[in-house]
Amino acid sequence: MRAPGFWWRAPSHPGLWPRLLAPLGWVYAAATARRLRQTGYRASVPVICVGNLVAGGAGKTPTIIALIERLTARGHAVHVVSRGYGGRLEGPVRVTSDHQAEEVGDEPVLLSAFGPVWVAKDRAEGVRAAEAAGARVILLDDGFQNPAVLPSLGLVVVDAAKGFGNGRCIPAGPLREPVAVGLARADLVLTIGDAAAQARFDAIWGAAVAVPRLQARLEPLQMGMDWAGQRVLAFAGIADPSRFFATLRGEGVELVRGEALSDHEMLSETLLRRLEAEAAGASAQLVTTEKDAARLPPAWRPKVLTLVVRLRLADWSALDAALDRLGL
Structure with a gap:
């Protein structure tokens, strides 16, 4: 679920809509608190x-x-x-x-x-x-x-x-x-x-x-790929695609365009073919995140490069x- 922009304002500047919606937020918080009062399963291992x-x-x-x-x-x-x-x-x-x-x-x-x-x-x-x-x-x-x-x-x-x-x-x-x-x-x-x-x-x-x-x-995991100067068309269906696009720029790529998808969005054949055609027209390589790569149909995995990051x-x-x- 991707948050609307106004959610991320500093606490001192909450904005009009958050103030109007605050009572519903209290209800949501109360429901969470009630749920957490239930007793859960205690495992035999940590x-x-x-x-x-x-x-x-x-x-x-x-x-x-x-x-x-x-x-x-x-x-x-x-x-x-x-x-x-x-x-x-x-x-x-x-x-x-x-x-x-x-x-x-x-x-x-x-x-x-x-x-x-x-x-x-x-x-x-x-x-x-x-x-x-x-x-x-x-x-x-x-x-x-x-x-x-x-x-x-x-x-x-x-x-x-x-x-x-x-x-x-x-x-x-x-x-x-x-x-x-x-x-x-x-x-x-x-x-x-x-x-x-x-x-x-x-x-x-x-x-x-x-x-x-x-x-x-x-940080990007060094896997022998020299990203500097590569023309890429990137797509990402994560919570904050802009962060992925910024990481690519930080690696020195020439980002033709970044397609921001919904978090966990399934990658349809229609979507992938459109992106492939756009990349070909721009002489660019398709690139995505490691999590998005897990959703690629098998036939598409050799066609899309993955930027791997580690904590x-x-x-x-x-x-x-x-x-x-x-x-x-």
Whole structure:
């Protein structure tokens, strides 16, 4: 879900519509609070919930990839449990190379390259399936506002540039629940962005974060591809396509055009043929994100280049300390 622009204004300048919609935001927040009073399933192994407080993307998928790598390096069998947004399978089902994004969702397809991934509309059933399959630690993809599973550790991921928007709940703002309420359940906060974005977050929201905070940025993974000077036509169906287009420019590409799609939008043959024809006419190469590439039909994968990014933390100590407390 992509947020309208007015959601992201600073809290001191909320705008007319957020003020008018504020009562509905209070109702939304109250419904979330009632749901969270339910008692969830307590797993026999540590469960790390990677979530956010806003609707839309904040960088959870690269965060989960980084956690898989960190925990695997510590010698643990890591499984991921996801709702499988956009997929039609109810689950629990373990994602394999035969699954398509329309069955299990694009993020599970992407994450399955890094370790076992379970898709389940009922998250508790997904966790039970992972336990039975030998998981020694489970990463819960999203679910911070879902009471089905009791997390051992809650990690809230934030886009540092956007922060918590105007500080209001849906539909008056981007929040799924009030900042103070959500952060009271968090054990760690991870803000993702460059130095300027981190400074902006500090100025507006720093005082609201009372738990240990990690800072990271997304960096292109060096895979031997020299992007500098390449003419590309890019497309992205992520929460903030403009960030992807900016990353490409930062790599030195000549961006002919960027096509912003809806988050998780399925890539139809009609859309891809149109983009292919436009790229050919401009002597450009089609490029997309790693998550969008997971939704490409098999016949199109050789035709589209992927810019791969990874999460880079300057300091892992706060996370490592939290893992140590969990016996990980």
